[in-house]
Amino acid sequence: MANLLASVGNGLRRVLGFLVGAALFAIVILVCIQVFSRYFIGAPTPGLAEISRILFIWMTFLGAALLVSQRQLIVIDLLHDRLSSGIFTRLKVLVDIATAVFLVFLAVYARHLMIVVGQKIAPATGISFDWFYGALLAFSVLGLFFVAERLFGASRAGQETASAAEKPIAHEGAQS
Amino acid sequence: GVTIRIGGAGSPDSPDTKAMEVFKQKMEAELGSDVSIQLFPSSQLGTVDEMVEQVKGGVLECMYESVGDLGSFHPAANVEGVAYFYRDEDHFFRIWRGPVGKEILDAIAKDAGFRVLGPAFHGFRQFLLTKPAESLADIQGRKIRAPGIPAYIASIQALGANPATIPFEEVYTAIQQGVVDGVEQPLVAIKDQRFYEVAKHLLITNHMAETMGFMCGEPWYQGLDKRVQDAFAKSADASADWYRDYTDSSQAKVLEELVAQGVVVHKPKLDEFIAKAAADSKYDAALQPYIDKIRAVK
Amino acid sequence: MIMLLVLSVAFLVLALLAVPVAVALGLSALLVIAIWGMPGFILAQKMVNGIDSFPLLAVPFFILAAAVMNSGGITTRVVDLFSSMLGRIRGSSGVVNVGTNVFLAGISGSSVADASASGALLIPEMRKDGYSGGFAAALTAGAAVIGPIIPPSIPLVIYGVIAQVSITKLFVGAYIPGILIALALIAYVTSYARRHQLPARGRPSWGVIGRQFKGSAWALSMPLLLVVGAKGGLFTVTELGAVLVLYAIFIGWVIHREFSWRQLPELLTDAGLQTANIMLVVAVSSFIAYLVVVHGIPADIQSLLHNADLSPWEFLLLVNVVFLVAGMFLDSTPATIILVPIFLPAAKSFGVDPTHFGLVIVLNLMVGLIHPPLGLNLLITQSIAKVPMREVIWASLPVVAIILAVLLIITFVPQTVLWLPGVMGL
Ligand code: NA
Ligand code: NA
Numbered sequence: 058m059a060n061l062l063a064s065v066g067n068g069l070r071r072v073l074g075f076l077v078g079a080a081l082f083a084i085v086i087l088v089c090i091q092v093f094s095r096y097f098i099g100a101p102t103p104g105l106a107e108i109s110r111i112l113f114i115w116m117t118f119l120g121a122a123l124l125v126s127q128r129q130l131i132v133i134d135l136l137h138d139r140l141s142s143g144i145f146t147r148l149k150v151l152v153d154i155a156t157a158v159f160l161v162f163l164a165v166y167a168r169h170l171m172i173v174v175g176q177k178i179a180p181a182t183g184i185s186f187d188w189f190y191g192a193l194l195a196f197s198v199l200g201l202f203f204v205a206e207r208l209f210g211a212s213r214a215g216q217e218t219a220s221a222a223e224k225p226i227a228h229e230g231a232q233s
Numbered sequence: 234g235v236t237i238r239i240g241g242a243g244s245p246d247s248p249d250t251k252a253m254e255v256f257k258q259k260m261e262a263e264l265g266s267d268v269s270i271q272l273f274p275s276s277q278l279g280t281v282d283e284m285v286e287q288v289k290g291g292v293l294e295c296m297y298e299s300v301g302d303l304g305s306f307h308p309a310a311n312v313e314g315v316a317y318f319y320r321d322e323d324h325f326f327r328i329w330r331g332p333v334g335k336e337i338l339d340a341i342a343k344d345a346g347f348r349v350l351g352p353a354f355h356g357f358r359q360f361l362l363t364k365p366a367e368s369l370a371d372i373q374g375r376k377i378r379a380p381g382i383p384a385y386i387a388s389i390q391a392l393g394a395n396p397a398t399i400p401f402e403e404v405y406t407a408i409q410q411g412v413v414d415g416v417e418q419p420l421v422a423i424k425d426q427r428f429y430e431v432a433k434h435l436l437i438t439n440h441m442a443e444t445m446g447f448m449c450g451e452p453w454y455q456g457l458d459k460r461v462q463d464a465f466a467k468s469a470d471a472s473a474d475w476y477r478d479y480t481d482s483s484q485a486k487v488l489e490e491l492v493a494q495g496v497v498v499h500k501p502k503l504d505e506f507i508a509k510a511a512a513d514s515k516y517d518a519a520l521q522p523y524i525d526k527i528r529a530v531k
Numbered sequence: 532m533i534m535l536l537v538l539s540v541a542f543l544v545l546a547l548l549a550v551p552v553a554v555a556l557g558l559s560a561l562l563v564i565a566i567w568g569m570p571g572f573i574l575a576q577k578m579v580n581g582i583d584s585f586p587l588l589a590v591p592f593f594i595l596a597a598a599v600m601n602s603g604g605i606t607t608r609v610v611d612l613f614s615s616m617l618g619r620i621r622g623s624s625g626v627v628n629v630g631t632n633v634f635l636a637g638i639s640g641s642s643v644a645d646a647s648a649s650g651a652l653l654i655p656e657m658r659k660d661g662y663s664g665g666f667a668a669a670l671t672a673g674a675a676v677i678g679p680i681i682p683p684s685i686p687l688v689i690y691g692v693i694a695q696v697s698i699t700k701l702f703v704g705a706y707i708p709g710i711l712i713a714l715a716l717i718a719y720v721t722s723y724a725r726r727h728q729l730p731a732r733g734r735p736s737w738g739v740i741g742r743q744f745k746g747s748a749w750a751l752s753m754p755l756l757l758v759v760g761a762k763g764g765l766f767t768v769t770e771l772g773a774v775l776v777l778y779a780i781f782i783g784w785v786i787h788r789e790f791s792w793r794q795l796p797e798l799l800t801d802a803g804l805q806t807a808n809i810m811l812v813v814a815v816s817s818f819i820a821y822l823v824v825v826h827g828i829p830a831d832i833q834s835l836l837h838n839a840d841l842s843p844w845e846f847l848l849l850v851n852v853v854f855l856v857a858g859m860f861l862d863s864t865p866a867t868i869i870l871v872p873i874f875l876p877a878a879k880s881f882g883v884d885p886t887h888f889g890l891v892i893v894l895n896l897m898v899g900l901i902h903p904p905l906g907l908n909l910l911i912t913q914s915i916a917k918v919p920m921r922e923v924i925w926a927s928l929p930v931v932a933i934i935l936a937v938l939l940i941i942t943f944v945p946q947t948v949l950w951l952p953g954v955m956g957l
Pocket of ligand 2: 859861906
């Protein structure tokens with residue numbers, strides 16, 4: 058069970074990492090096309106603008122789910138130096154549970170919202186607004202999976218990713 | 234009694250907000266302490282789109298904005314972006330207070346769940362440009378800011394300008410930096426948003442007009458007492474009457490103020506604008522039945 | 532008011548227990564929803580709409596552009612050139628950072644774009660000069676405050692519309708406050724570099740500088756692209772970020788031959804994740820403005836203001852305090868929309884010039900971008916510097932103090948704002 062969770066989790070992490078990068082690349086290209094089209098062709102591109110908005114929302118919430126799995130969400134770590142490692146480990150479980158509570162409510166609210174706007178379409182592309190708010194539902198569900206993976210799986214694979222992910226904070230990142 | 238919260242997007246001193254206040258006064262005069270009305274102007278509750286969703290979700294009773302904002306829920310609302318519908322104000326009210334307007338608004342209530350009350354006129358849209366423009370020829374190929382709504386884009390294109398979709402809050406700096414050559418907005422908005430500081434050439438084209446209105450959740454509205462419904466409809470129409478008088482009496486004053494700020498005003502003959510819009514405009518097929526209905530109103 | 536207290540206490544407790552900022556904020560909001568029975572789906576609505584804004588795209592664009600420029604050998608060339616020219620100054624990259632922000636401020640209207648662009652380019656360089664990551668992040672966040680002060684400025688446009696004050700006059704009045712902040716930060720960073728004995732890079736011969744100049748000619752064309760493109764109406768600053776990414780790939784790949792396509796996926800994912808982290812906080816915090824409005828807090832403040840018998844000085848001080856607290860939780864646009872209509876009539880009755888008042892308010896709200904825990908600029912630069920939040924928070928305290936000192940000068944010496952428009956006859 059733990060192994061299954063971990064291997065699904067690893068697969069998801071790879072897919073999410075790819076999707077986040079691909080969404081950003083697509084946004085860059087779409088915005089450049091918009092600039093080119095407005096200045097040189099004089100044609101408006103409201104459809105492209107809507108698609109880049111959707112991609113940005115998905116990039117944010119899929120990325121946020123991945124960050125949940127890596128324990129990389131922004132934290133105010135003022136007290137970290139002063140805690141013993143025993144307390145710290147227990148605190149991490151508490152944080153996971155708190156995160157899960159938030160995500161459960163978010164999933165319910167996101168679903169409610171999708172029902173409210175079920176009929177709404179984006180004006181230029183005709184895309185349903187479920188596609189905008191669906192990103193939030195995806196974030197909640199994926200985030201809950203990753204929290205569950207840590208809490209119940211406690212698999213070595215999960216631990217490794219978590220601890221490996223914490224390190225880059227200490228030294229400089231890939232781009233420096 | 235009943236509590237009615239109404240959201241709006243106009244700034245605190247704008248006529249849109251005053252129209253909400255007129256409504257509130259009339260309602261209180263009609264119903265006294267049976268009603269409590271709270272106004273939330275200047276997008277305090279969120280953007281116009283967010284307020285529309287809040288009304289739809291039943292957590293906000295009503296909002297006061299242009300009916301076109303319902304376009305993402307019902308195609309009929311998009312007729313707002315069609316050029317040269319209205320010959321004059323009387324024609325506007327013959328449409329929206331007559332059977333055709335009622336039919337369209339009822340369709341929106343039935344299919345999309347929004348009840349629109351007190352359709353109101355807050356002035357025709359005009360072109361404001363950074364470079365001199367006196368005629369139709371002068372706006373050909375100019376980059377004009379447009380809302381990201383297909384009917385608006387089609388209309389601006391039909392007039393020969395190049396629409397560029399820029400978010401509303403970035404319009405001032407976009408004009409200043411030359412990203413666009415101008416905007417098309419009602420005079421009140423040109424004054425309220427201070428666009429005249431960065432673009433000085435006003436072309437009176439009267440090419441479109443929004444239909445303002447109180448837009449409420451239909452299930453909520455149908456749940457009201459008949460007495461409250463009647464008072465609501467009466468007060469909303471009274472607010473629209475106030476708005477019409479206000480627009481009539483203030484347009485000349487607003488124009489004077491703009492001229493005092495250095496704006497050059499041109500009033501071209503509109504025949505060629507109307508002819509070009511009629512010849513070159515192509516609207517979404519879903520709009521066409523509504524366009525035909527409105528055009529048929531004498 | 533009780534709602535605000537519940538919200539703040541719950542948030543601070545959770546955040547100090549190392550619950551991620553976004554989750555702590557979200558759970559505090561859930562608590563408010565539970566106590567006062569609010570419609571919960573608005574939280575979801577605000578979370579998505581809070582980030583559904585084109586100007587926010589500047590964050591990933593500039594972070595990505597800088598990453599591409601770093602890996603394509605562009606940053607090194609330009610920074611080497613500037614460091615050579617400023618070689619005699621200790622820790623020159625700190626001064627270059629403030630200067631870059633003044634330059635960007637003249638083109639961009641939002642702080643977000645400036646913090647992303649200057650941070651991604653110069654935080655690594657500042658660390659090479661020996662600055663700590665926390666200091667570099669805090670200084671960048673503070674310097675990016677200049678962005679929406681020196682025109683063009685989106686917050687000043689929004690104030691001008693709400694207060695019905697000439698935006699042109701606001702823009703002209705903003706130059707001196709913007710330059711004052713820049714000078715104060717330059718004084719701070721140079722004295723910091725002296726105190727910490729950071730090395731001066733030394734100025735090479737003019738011959739060497741000449742060769743560096745030639746070597747960086749293509750790289751130098753990038754700021755040129757910025758000026759020509761933005762001032763010439765080719766694109767907005769947000770769009771520039773995207774153009775810059777492709778242009779940097781072109782130069783790094785075709786001209787310098789240092790950029791490898793294999794790196795691109797990693798750079799993209801990294802920039803995307805950094806952005807996601809910041810945006811999640813922005814998303815949840817956009818719900819707070821709604822809570823403030825529906826709980827009638829604006830009306831509470833109004834009645835407080837009405838009942839207190841204040842002198843003009845006390846009033847302006849009160850304005851500073853309220854807007855600073857608001858800046859902690861609210862983005863500048865909702866804060867302006869909600870609070871200006873409350874305070875402006877009082878300001879006018881005290882004889883405060885509305886142009887002066889606008890600059891005081893906008894500067895106050897911009898301080899909200901750099902004070903912990905929810906300063907957007909701090910979140911951006913922390914995520915670029917990749918250092919623990921606590922280091923950035925400690926390092927930001929003196930920067931906040933300096934900008935507050937400038938704010939006090941501007942608050943109580945109206946001429947800092949009004950003199951220049953007066954000279955220009957506005
Ligand atoms: Na600026
Ligand atoms: Na803030």
